[in-house]
Amino acid sequence: MTIDPCRPAWNPYLATCPTRQVLDCVADKWTVLVLGLLRAGPWRFGQLRKGIEGLSQKMLTQTLRALERDGIVRREVFACSPPKVEYSLTPLGQSLADTLDALRLWAERHMDEVIRHRDSYDEAAAQQDPALAKLIWAPS
Amino acid sequence: MTIDPCRPAWNPYLATCPTRQVLDCVADKWTVLVLGLLRAGPWRFGQLRKGIEGLSQKMLTQTLRALERDGIVRREVFACSPPKVEYSLTPLGQSLADTLDALRLWAERHMDEVIRHRDSYDEAAAQQDPALAKLIWAPS
DNA sequence: CAGTATCCGCTGCGATACTG
DNA sequence: CAGTATCGCAGCGGATACTG
Numbered sequence: 542m543t544i545d546p547c548r549p550a551w552n553p554y555l556a557t558c559p560t561r562q563v564l565d566c567v568a569d570k571w572t573v574l575v576l577g578l579l580r581a582g583p584w585r586f587g588q589l590r591k592g593i594e595g596l597s598q599k600m601l602t603q604t605l606r607a608l609e610r611d612g613i614v615r616r617e618v619f620a621c622s623p624p625k626v627e628y629s630l631t632p633l634g635q636s637l638a639d640t641l642d643a644l645r646l647w648a649e650r651h652m653d654e655v656i657r658h659r660d661s662y663d664e665a666a667a668q669q670d671p672a673l674a675k676l677i678w679a680p681s
Numbered sequence: 682m683t684i685d686p687c688r689p690a691w692n693p694y695l696a697t698c699p700t701r702q703v704l705d706c707v708a709d710k711w712t713v714l715v716l717g718l719l720r721a722g723p724w725r726f727g728q729l730r731k732g733i734e735g736l737s738q739k740m741l742t743q744t745l746r747a748l749e750r751d752g753i754v755r756r757e758v759f760a761c762s763p764p765k766v767e768y769s770l771t772p773l774g775q776s777l778a779d780t781l782d783a784l785r786l787w788a789e790r791h792m793d794e795v796i797r798h799r800d801s802y803d804e805a806a807a808q809q810d811p812a813l814a815k816l817i818w819a820p821s
Numbered sequence: 822c823a824g825t826a827t828c829c830g831c832t833g834c835g836a837t838a839c840t841g
Numbered sequence: 842c843a844g845t846a847t848c849g850c851a852g853c854g855g856a857t858a859c860t861g
Contacts, residue, residue, distance in 0.1 A: 649692075
């Protein structure tokens, strides 16, 4: 495939650009966590499931399939009993995982500051409208 | 606030860890695109809306509110007519925006390769089950 | 212009049951 | 063990109408 000099670079700010779909799949909570684990080496399905609390089997399958389809994750089936399937990063996946890891690290590193902002924002909102105060404390 | 040496570092792999909520809001398609624009400087509401195709008013408001609450975006209201509201990055937001920009760049840079993988994956699936071939070509 | 409020269809996602 | 298939519903998110 040759480069078409007339074609503009990919631009996710346009609705029809394919990068939109990739961004949708890649900028995802579960993807960040799954790829974060895979950086350490191959993982089996059940290991990933146990390694990420709250991730249902369905969502894990869905996430892994999408990543496999895009060439980010490699799926290797071992013909044995009981069945064994290993997931690992492709070179392409490695580069993405490194990028996403920065995001996970950002969340861990700046969590304190985010919580401070969040608390003061909620407090200010509650004072403006005391009737809303209870909502802030309502379970998720 | 003092550091509690007993408290483990934040860990998004635990279901109840607050970083989960942050990851959920931050690892989001619209957040990536909004913060990508804000890196250039302050933007007005309408400008952001026009700058990101397919982003509805409701989702933009929601996204901006969440980011403001977490101290990532600053909202400045100008008392004039017609009303004018500017959104800009806080220092905290700058650090996040830089991280997310890497993600957007990754998508743009590796789109070709992703598409190649995707096509061959879909083709392989179609050959395994010819009846599914038509589904692959169905509109979104 | 920059929102809020309301309605509501669609689907994302969990729960459950079943298969190779 | 590693999935697929199916059901059911909460909530996401678009469309529309209204407000300061």
